[in-house]
Amino acid sequence: AQSVTQLGSHVSVSEGALVLLRCNYSSSVPPYLFWYVQYPNQGLQLLLKYTSAATLVKGINGFEAEFKKSETSFHLTKPSAHMSDAAEYFCAFTGFQKLVFGTGTRLLVSP
Amino acid sequence: EAQVTQNPRYLITVTGKKLTVTCSQNMNHEYMSWYRQDPGLGLRQIYYSMNVEVTDKGDVPEGYKVSRKEKRNFPLILESPSPNQTSLYFCASSRTVGTGGQETQYFGPGTRLLVL
Numbered sequence: 001a002q003s004v005t006q007l008g009s010h011v012s013v014s015e016g017a018l019v020l021l022r023c024n025y026s027s028s029v030p031p032y033l034f035w036y037v038q039y040p041n042q043g044l045q046l047l048l049k050y051t052s053a054a055t056l057v058k059g060i061n062g063f064e065a066e067f068k069k070s071e072t073s074f075h076l077t078k079p080s081a082h083m084s085d086a087a088e089y090f091c092a093f094t095g096f097q098k099l100v101f102g103t104g105t106r107l108l109v110s111p
Numbered sequence: 112e113a114q115v116t117q118n119p120r121y122l123i124t125v126t127g128k129k130l131t132v133t134c135s136q137n138m139n140h141e142y143m144s145w146y147r148q149d150p151g152l153g154l155r156q157i158y159y160s161m162n163v164e165v166t167d168k169g170d171v172p173e174g175y176k177v178s179r180k181e182k183r184n185f186p187l188i189l190e191s192p193s194p195n196q197t198s199l200y201f202c203a204s205s206r207t208v209g210t211g212g213q214e215t216q217y218f219g220p221g222t223r224l225l226v227l
Contacts, residue, residue, distance in 0.1 A: 009151070034215075043115075043201055043218035044154075090153060098144065098169060099203075099216055103153040 002027045004091050006102035014110050019063075019078040021105045023091030026072065031093040033074045035065055038088045038104075047089070050074060061085070081109050113138045115219035117202050123225045124192055132187045132222050134202030142205045143185040144169070144216070145177065147198040154201065160185055161207075192226045199223050 007022040025031055032051050036044040048059025055067045061084075065076045074091060086109045091102040115136045124130055136143065144159040146169075156169030160179040174196055176188040185204075189196060200222045205214040 036218075041221075043220045044203075045218070046215050049215065098156045098159060099154075101146075101153040101155075103151060 002031075002093070002100060004093055004100055004102040006089075006091050006105050008105055009103065010106045010108060012108040012110065013081045015083055016080050019076070019081045019085065019107065021076040021089050021091075021107065023065075023074045023076065023102060024072050025074060025091075025093055027093060033065075033067065034092045034094075034099070035059065035063070035074075035076050036090045036092060038090065040087070044090065047076070081107075083109050083111070085109055113217070115202055115204055115217050117200075117219035117222050119222060120220060121223050123227065125227050126193055127191050130189050130192060130224075132189075132200060132202075132224070134185045134187065134219060135183050136185075136202075136204040136217070137183065138204060138206075138217065139182065140204035140217075141182070141207050142214070142216075143179065144203045145175070145185070145187050146201045146203065147171065148201060148221075149198055157187070157200075192224075194226045197224060197226045 003026045005024045034049045035047040037047050038044050047063050048057045050057050050067045058064045063078045088104045088106045090104050092099045118133045141162045145157040146154040148154045155171045157175050158177040160166045166177050202219040203216040205216045
């Protein structure tokens with residue numbers, strides 16, 4: 001079955017530290033993969049997406065993700081966390097007629 | 112400004128009282144979808160529409176109805192709301208989506224519903 005797994009419902013980092021949010025997928029066909037961010041009391045906003053053009057994808061706000069087929073992963077990273085990065089992050093891929101979402105990872109950033 | 116709008120943003124109602132949450136997009140998108148977001152479960156699709164007069168069930172359609180009479184609008188109807196439908200609801204749209212689709216979905220700001 002096609003699915004997305006996000007490891008860790010909460011991730012805590014200090015301001016300036018590396019951000020790593022993990023996402024693994026299961027798909028029988030080459031997937032299109034997305035990372036969305038949800039700030040408090042807002043809708044979801046696209047951070048970046050993988051569409052097979054390049055395995056390293058750069059998104060907004062300094063985030064990037066690398067598609068690794070051998071590991072079936074699409075982890076999200078940012079070299080240096082900022083307080084404004086505190087939000088919930090969702091990994092997703094395009095299934096049949098819909099986006100299939102992971103359960104989300106809440107990123108907490110401390111001063 | 113390209114956007115997806117939802118109304119109302121917040122709603123408190125009682126069991127059994129019919130309600131409608133409206134969704135409208137101004138991007139001429141063919142595809143529209145409704146999701147509900149619950150803690151620990153992520154977003155789950157309720158219904159979707161590939162185009163006008165074309166709708167289909169998502170993963171959790173029970174207790175909901177939709178219609179797509181115009182391209183820009185996709186209302187979500189709860190004929191007889193129950194407490195287990197207390198949730199955060201999102202409408203989304205994209206140009207198209209299908210198997211392997213790469214189109215970005217644009218989300219509305221959400222509607223927080225409490226059913227007493």
